[in-house]
Amino acid sequence: GAVVSQHPSRVICKSGTSVKIECRSLDFQATTMFWYRQFPKKSLMLMATSNEGSKATYEQGVEKDKFLINHASLTLSTLTVTSAHPEDSSFYICSAYRNTGELFFGEGSRLTVL
Amino acid sequence: GDSVTQMEGPVTLSEEAFLTINCTYTATGYPSLFWYVQYPGEGLQLLLKATKADDKGSNKGFEATYRKETTSFHLEKGSVQVSDSAVYFCALLKAAGNKLTFGGGTRVLVKP
Numbered sequence: 001g002a003v004v005s006q007h008p009s010r011v012i013c014k015s016g017t018s019v020k021i022e023c024r025s026l027d028f029q030a031t032t033m034f035w036y037r038q039f040p041k042k043s044l045m046l047m048a049t050s051n052e053g054s055k056a057t058y059e060q061g062v063e064k065d066k067f068l069i070n071h072a073s074l075t076l077s078t079l080t081v082t083s084a085h086p087e088d089s090s091f092y093i094c095s096a097y098r099n100t101g102e103l104f105f106g107e108g109s110r111l112t113v114l
Numbered sequence: 115g116d117s118v119t120q121m122e123g124p125v126t127l128s129e130e131a132f133l134t135i136n137c138t139y140t141a142t143g144y145p146s147l148f149w150y151v152q153y154p155g156e157g158l159q160l161l162l163k164a165t166k167a168d169d170k171g172s173n174k175g176f177e178a179t180y181r182k183e184t185t186s187f188h189l190e191k192g193s194v195q196v197s198d199s200a201v202y203f204c205a206l207l208k209a210a211g212n213k214l215t216f217g218g219g220t221r222v223l224v225k226p
Binding site for chain 2: 004006034036043044046049093095102103104105106107108
């Protein structure tokens with residue numbers, strides 16, 4: 001079946017640094033990918049919709065300059081958390097939409113900012 | 115706005131017990147409803163779905179019926195196994211935008 005892979009699965013960084021998380025669709029082309037954030041014991045919150053070759057569409061309340069999203073190819077979207085702070089520590093999950101109407105999720109990336 | 119509410123966990127069961135996870139939603143129009151499952155260390159996987167009222171989704175022994183009159187989509191399984199231990203998410207999808215709205219997730223732990 002289709003697979004969506006995220007990398008890294010875990011990352012620890014110092015406050016003030018930037019972290020990039022990759023989301024790849026391994027066996028299909030995804031014109032649309034989504035980035036979610038999951039807080040402990042809470043639901044997944046949609047952060048942005050990433051469209052290949054165009055700017056991402058951010059949900060209300062999500063800082064565009066803080067969470068940079070790039071969808072440079074049909075199989076790769078990246079989320080960069082810029083100048084990370086402890087409050088950015090979270091579980092980030094991507095999903096990729098296949099043109100068959102199916103949505104596939106990555107394994108998630110746990111970010112810890114010290 | 116749209117929202118999904120599901121029972122908080124954790125739910126702890128013995129093997130072969132009956133499982134119910136309640137899910138209710140608030141949305142305008144006619145959303146599609148989903149249950150996703152997240153096994154330890156893995157991404158979310160679609161478990162089952164229903165696209166219109168009275169539809170029943172089923173997979174791996176799990177069932178859920180789209181009840182528009184009660185705006186519910188409760189997940190049930192008659193006899194759980196240890197391998198069913200996971201976090202279960204109820205979600206809805208409006209036709210436009212392909213944006214899923216998730217419930218808070220329910221952790222289920224099945225003990226031998």
